[in-house]
Amino acid sequence: MQNLIFGPIISRRFGYSLGIDLSPNTKQCNFDCLYCELKGAKTQDSMREVVPVGEYVDTISRYLRTHPRQKIDVLTFTANGEPTLYPHLLELIKTLKPSLPPHIKTLILSNGSLFWQQSVREALLEFDIVKFSLDSLNASAFSRIDRPHKSLNLESIKEGIATFATEFTQKTQGKLVGEILLLKGINDSPAHAKELARFLSHIPLSRLDIGTLDRPPAHRATPLSQAEIESFASHFTGICVYIPSRTPQDSQSPKRTLSRSELIQALSMRPLTQEDMQALFCESTLALADTLTRSHILQWEQVGNIAFLRPAT
Known part of the structure; x- marks a missing residue:
């Protein structure tokens, strides 16, 4: 064989x-x-x-x-x-x-x-x-x-x-x-x-x-x-x-700015990958996500080779 x-x-x-x-x-x-x-x-x-x-x-x-x-x-x-x-x-x-x-x-x-x-x-x-x-x-x-x-x-x-x-x-x-x-x-x-x-x-x-x-x-x-x-x-x-993507993200698309509560709510509705986060959010929101992660309010969950950010359980 x-x-x-x-x-x-x-x-x-x-x-x-x-x-x-x-x-x-x-x-x-x-x-x-x-x-x-x-x-x-x-x-x-x-x-x-x-x-x-x-x-x-x-x-x-x-x-x-x-x-x-x-x-x-x-x-x-x-x-x-x-x-x-x-x-x-x-x-x-x-x-x-x-x-x-x-x-x-x-x-x-x-x-x-x-x-x-x-x-x-x-x-x-x-x-x-x-x-x-x-x-x-x-x-x-x-x-x-x-x-x-x-x-x-x-x-x-x-x-x-x-x-x-x-x-x-x-x-x-x-x-x-x-x-x-x-x-x-x-x-x-x-x-x-x-x-x-x-x-x-x-x-x-x-x-x-x-x-x-x-x-x-x-x-x-x-x-x-x-x-x-x-x-x-x-x-x-x-x-x-x-969602596998074979096309680069549009760097000219507007990035969202979210408050602490808005970000937590958004991630509870749809956990996001690092790639998703970079495509959707401005630098201040990404920095907020890092702060909330260090505070264990958000957490990364690894599934296979993909990690998702979501509210901590």
């Missing part, structure tokens, strides 16, 4: 990542998303090609042993498809984790579709960071953008995410990261945003990533502009929202 691991690559959101591909030879997924960069393929509810756990353990152990100085922040479990379809996920993570250096965190990138299965949740509880996607709670838009396998049901997916989120935060110190990918004319309306915001406001997320097409997709789809993504994201209050 080739390409069981790849990288390390530099991820802006998670740092230096060594990837583990749980479906190295072919796409095996229960979604066929419009925005997927992989060639379209028939959805499936189980993996037909399964690499033995021992091959992954040997390959990863050998790499770590022969590259002791390589910077790695996260060991990222992914797939040419959906990694939670891998039938030996619990065995693999429980075998690998004790042998990892303490500074390497384990991360899985999932579409969230199988969190309703107890066996999947049991495996996910072993990870340090779990990232799931949830593109729409509207049944029509969900079917159109994610193109799920016929065995999947949106209500079961919602219930699974809610159940796992509770278990994960109660039983572990792990970070739960959500992601929404927007396509123009499908899941980008204010109604879609409000429905997702209502649901996710009850999920103990460490961070929510909201983005759009970043690479050429296998199917026809249209991305949103940065301004349109920002407008959609404005509905998600009280959540650490991260």
